[in-house]
Amino acid sequence: MLEFPRWKKIWLWAITLAVMLAAVPSLLSTTSIRWPDALPSPTVNLGLDLAGGSHILLEAEASQVRAQRLENMEEAVRNAMRSAEPRIRIGDVSTADGQLSFMLDDSGDIDRARELLTPLMNGQGLTREWELTLVDTSRVVLSPTQDGLEQAVTDAMDSATEVVRKRIDELGTREPTIIRQGDTRIVVQVPGLQDPDQLKELLGQTAKLEFKMVDETALPSDVEQGIAPPGSQIFPYAAGSAQEGLSVAVRRLGGIRGDSLIGAQQSFDPQTNEPVVTIQFDQQGGQRFAQLSTQNVGKLFAIILDGEVLSTPSFNEPILGGSAQISGSFTVDSANALAISLRSGALPVDLAVVEERTVGPDLGADSIRSGLLAMAIGSIAVIGLMVATYGRFGIYATAALVINVIMILGIMAVMNTTLTLPGIAGFVLTVGAAVDANVLINERIREERKRGRRVIAAVENGYREASRAIYDANVTNFIAGVLLFLFGSGPIRGFAVVLIIGLFTSVFTAVTLTRLWVAGWLRKARPSELYV
Amino acid sequence: MKLLKLVPDDTNIKFLKWRVPFYVVSLLLMAASWALVFTNGLNYGVDFAGGQEIRATFVGEETAPVPEVRQTLTAIEGVGDPVVQRFGEPNEISIRVKLPPEAEGDKEFADRLTREITAALRDDHPQVRIDGVDSVSGKVSGEFRETALYALLAAMIAISIYIWVRFEWQFGVGAMFALVHDVSLTLGMFALFQLEFSLQIIAAILAIIGYSLNDTIVVYDRIRENLKKFRKMPIPELLDLSVNETLARTVMTSLTLLIALLPLLLFGPASLFGLVAAITLGIFVGTYSSVYMAAPILIWLGVDSDSFVPQESEADVQDRKARGQA
Numbered sequence: 001m002l003e004f005p006r007w008k009k010i011w012l013w014a015i016t017l018a019v020m021l022a023a024v025p026s027l028l029s030t031t032s033i034r035w036p037d038a039l040p041s042p043t044v045n046l047g048l049d050l051a052g053g054s055h056i057l058l059e060a061e062a063s064q065v066r067a068q069r070l071e072n073m074e075e076a077v078r079n080a081m082r083s084a085e086p087r088i089r090i091g092d093v094s095t096a097d098g099q100l101s102f103m104l105d106d107s108g109d110i111d112r113a114r115e116l117l118t119p120l121m122n123g124q125g126l127t128r129e130w131e132l133t134l135v136d137t138s139r140v141v142l143s144p145t146q147d148g149l150e151q152a153v154t155d156a157m158d159s160a161t162e163v164v165r166k167r168i169d170e171l172g173t174r175e176p177t178i179i180r181q182g183d184t185r186i187v188v189q190v191p192g193l194q195d196p197d198q199l200k201e202l203l204g205q206t207a208k209l210e211f212k213m214v215d216e217t218a219l220p221s222d223v224e225q226g227i228a229p230p231g232s233q234i235f236p237y238a239a240g241s242a243q244e245g246l247s248v249a250v251r252r253l254g255g256i257r258g259d260s261l262i263g264a265q266q267s268f269d270p271q272t273n274e275p276v277v278t279i280q281f282d283q284q285g286g287q288r289f290a291q292l293s294t295q296n297v298g299k300l301f302a303i304i305l306d307g308e309v310l311s312t313p314s315f316n317e318p319i320l321g322g323s324a325q326i327s328g329s330f331t332v333d334s335a336n337a338l339a340i341s342l343r344s345g346a347l348p349v350d351l352a353v354v355e356e357r358t359v360g361p362d363l364g365a366d367s368i369r370s371g372l373l374a375m376a377i378g379s380i381a382v383i384g385l386m387v388a389t390y391g392r393f394g395i396y397a398t399a400a401l402v403i404n405v406i407m408i409l410g411i412m413a414v415m416n417t418t419l420t421l422p423g424i425a426g427f428v429l430t431v432g433a434a435v436d437a438n439v440l441i442n443e444r445i446r447e448e449r450k451r452g453r454r455v456i457a458a459v460e461n462g463y464r465e466a467s468r469a470i471y472d473a474n475v476t477n478f479i480a481g482v483l484l485f486l487f488g489s490g491p492i493r494g495f496a497v498v499l500i501i502g503l504f505t506s507v508f509t510a511v512t513l514t515r516l517w518v519a520g521w522l523r524k525a526r527p528s529e530l531y532v
Numbered sequence: 533m534k535l536l537k538l539v540p541d542d543t544n545i546k547f548l549k550w551r552v553p554f555y556v557v558s559l560l561l562m563a564a565s566w567a568l569v570f571t572n573g574l575n576y577g578v579d580f581a582g583g584q585e586i587r588a589t590f591v592g593e594e595t596a597p598v599p600e601v602r603q604t605l606t607a608i609e610g611v612g613d614p615v616v617q618r619f620g621e622p623n624e625i626s627i628r629v630k631l632p633p634e635a636e637g638d639k640e641f642a643d644r645l646t647r648e649i650t651a652a653l654r655d656d657h658p659q660v661r662i663d664g665v666d667s668v669s670g671k672v673s674g675e676f677r678e679t680a681l682y683a684l685l686a687a688m689i690a691i692s693i694y695i696w697v698r699f700e701w702q703f704g705v706g707a708m709f710a711l712v713h714d715v716s717l718t719l720g721m722f723a724l725f726q727l728e729f730s731l732q733i734i735a736a737i738l739a740i741i742g743y744s745l746n747d748t749i750v751v752y753d754r755i756r757e758n759l760k761k762f763r764k765m766p767i768p769e770l771l772d773l774s775v776n777e778t779l780a781r782t783v784m785t786s787l788t789l790l791i792a793l794l795p796l797l798l799f800g801p802a803s804l805f806g807l808v809a810a811i812t813l814g815i816f817v818g819t820y821s822s823v824y825m826a827a828p829i830l831i832w833l834g835v836d837s838d839s840f841v842p843q844e845s846e847a848d849v850q851d852r853k854a855r856g857q858a
Contacts, residue, residue: 049803057672059639195662197647353643354669363587363663367801377795382788388536389784422735425796425807429739432792436746436785443781450541469753472698473746476691480742483690484735487683489676492735499739531535 004519012516022410042413047420049491050368052361053191060184060349065156070095080116088113100142107138156348161186166344167202194360206306206350207341209258214300214312218249238308241329248309250302256292260285264342266335275335277326286322294318371424379431386435390442391531396517397438400509404434407505420494430502437510440466445532455530463515474503539780547775548768551828562713565720572723577730578666582631582673584646587664589624596625604656608648620802636670680734687741702833703752710826714744717817728806736810744818747782748826754778771827786819
């Protein structure tokens with residue numbers, strides 16, 4: 001039990017020192033001493049609650065993706081039927097119950113229709129995204145498959161994550177973390193960002209831009225009551241625009257969508273000097289915009305962003321250069337935000353902020369300071385009590401405790417985990433609990449001596465008998481820790497991480513290392529009496 | 533050198549003599565705790581109730597204008613009855629607004645409220661500094677409640693199963709009982725004093741479960757050892773002996789934990805107070821339950837000296853009979 005061959009001693013010390021060394025860069029980061037750049041420098045990350053920053057959880061509504069898909073499918077079906085040769089005539093299209101259904105005017109067209117629809121029903125790869133069923137020989141029902149829906153939500157979330165990443169990058173913030181979570185959520189963490197309002201505004205904007213012609217035949221009294229002429233629909237003016245509170249009727253078809261943009265910048269209108277956003281279309285979009293403006297010189301068009309009308313200027317002349325100007329009561333900041341949103345593309349789904357945690361940097365620094373102070377006082381008190389109670393064995397326990405704390409830091413650094421405020425509490429708890437193993441061992445040695453065993457036998461028995469309880473106790477703690485990690489979010493996970501790592505290091509330091517030291521001392525001093 | 537001894541050698545305290553009254557008191561306390569949880573309810577913090585907690589410092593002012601802030605806030609729709617308190621320094625406050633039940637389904641409600649509250653604060657006091665915001669929507673808080681409950685149940689069950697495997701079923705039941713006791717009393721305490729119940733408190737309870745089990749296991753380990761050693765000793769006496777033998781360790785460990793936690797309670801960050809307070813409380817409850825709940829229950833569950841003797845399997849019996857006949 002107390003025999004330590006040389007190779008084992010070297011091996012134990014090598015592990016201990018290596019892990020302790022890994023903690024050095026993290027410890028140095030609070031001082032002015034520089035760690036040489038040439039060496040690897042694993043460091044413990046500080047959680048947002050210590051470093052200051054914002055954590056935002058965004059959530060999308062999957063049903064929105066479904067509705068969108070249905071809408072796209074409707075358009076695709078109409079186009080396919082219209083462009084068929086000869087044209088396939090269909091009756092009313094219904095999108096009730098998440099299905100798309102329509103009547104064929106002539107049930108004899110069914111085979112041709114089926115042929116045209118088949119390519120629309122398959123997604124990328126071999127997944128079948130829609131099922132076609134025929135009711136009463138002429139009613140076609142297209143229902144989305146579960147696989148197809150899931151795939152659509154996943155795709156939408158993937159591209160939403162990409163858009164979010166682009167927008168945040170444009171803000172120029174430091175090291176943001178953007179991760180998909182679960183089916184419909186995105187976590188955004190931005191260290192150092194104290195006021196997340198700007199960020200939230202940027203992410204809250206879908207940035208779906210449309211240009212549509214104003215229906216000038218609509219009667220203002222009808223529009224006011226929400227009645228649109230056939231072929232038109234009504235959009236409200238955006239809050240903050242000159243006509244806030246009013247609505248306008250626009251033609252449903254024949255407009256241009258903003259998804260063919262290649263650039264957007266904030267600039268100023270040369271005549272009025274108001275902030276505006278200048279956009280550039282790609283070649284195809286530019287051609288369509290030129291066509292639209294040529295056909296409608298002198299007519300009003302509406303610039304619609306996320307279902308709200310920004311402004312309704314008129315085409316004074318054909319716009320051929322592929323770039324356009326969006327005006328609409330902007331400030332420099334809001335024009336800039338819109339430009340960023342347009343550049344990074346529209347979000348395929350709306351994202352709502354469902355959780356936000358922001359900590360100012362001052363508060364975080366205060367927390368670190370008071371947390372470390374408390375830890376220092378606690379450690380000194382524990383050390384004092386251990387030495388007063390167990391003498392030499394208390395000193396061993398203390399040394400093990402110090403090494404334990406440094407090793408936890410080292411392992412956290414290597415694993416690149418995050419230290420949070422509850423994590424500091426985890427450290428304190430570990431400091432208190434880590435000596436438990438030594439208390440168990442030392443009390444056991446006391447007992448064995450009292451029963452009259454010789455020194456060496458008492459120490460050996462002490463370690464052996466106590467190890468069983470130490471082992472069981474740590475396994476159960478490990479179970480609690482793992483569950484804490486699995487269910488916990490953010491800072492709480494930080495607590496669990498420290499507890500779990502602390503379990504391993506405390507067993508190693510309090511049992512293995514102290515036994516190594518005690519064995520060395522016994523061999524050298526050959527004491528006939530133990531003061532424990 | 534004279535070493536400190538907190539517990540004298542060879543204590544012989546008759547812990548188990550009072551086991552029935554202690555059990556009655558504990559069972560009553562557990563019942564009272566649950567009654568409190570169901571009548572008073574837990575004072576759910578932002579994590580579990582939804583809503584927001586905003587911490588702010590009034591820079592350049594001596595003290596924070598608490599009544600004025602409360603006045604400003606009640607004017608905002610959906611704020612209901614906000615809790616505005618001093619927090620740390622005299623010019624620092626914490627504002628807690630719970631989500632009204634009807635906003636549970638509205639994902640953006642909490643976020644909208646946060647914007648309005650911070651805007652209102654800044655309008656009245658341009659010097660105000662927002663130190664921290666926690667805003668949780670109804671849906672997310674509902675999920676937190678659910679997962680917290682599952683985590684607690686899973687921890688208790690998993691740990692009990694482990695102890696059952698390592699010891700005997702009676703010990704697993706005993707440990708489970710001690711855990712239910714600890715968790716109940718902690719919850720009862722939170723319901724009684726209406727302390728804020730948040731995710732941090734769940735973390736604290738799981739830490740208590742782990743710690744309380746340390747104590748229980750040390751006692752159980754000694755009981756197991758003594759059962760093998762003193763085959764003839766009556767069980768109550770044996771349990772007393774085991775508790776007494778491990779008493780020095782129990783006291784010492786609880787003490788080191790307390791003196792490590794005390795500075796954190798006194799000087800630590802204010803936002804950790806709930807977590808640390810819950811753990812501190814749990815150390816007392818956990819130590820008590822290991823001695824007075826986990827050990828005596830073994831008597832009633834029928835642990836005896838044969839519990840750890842390897843059972844003869846059916847095959848062994850057959851084998852022996854066969855040999856006897858031969």
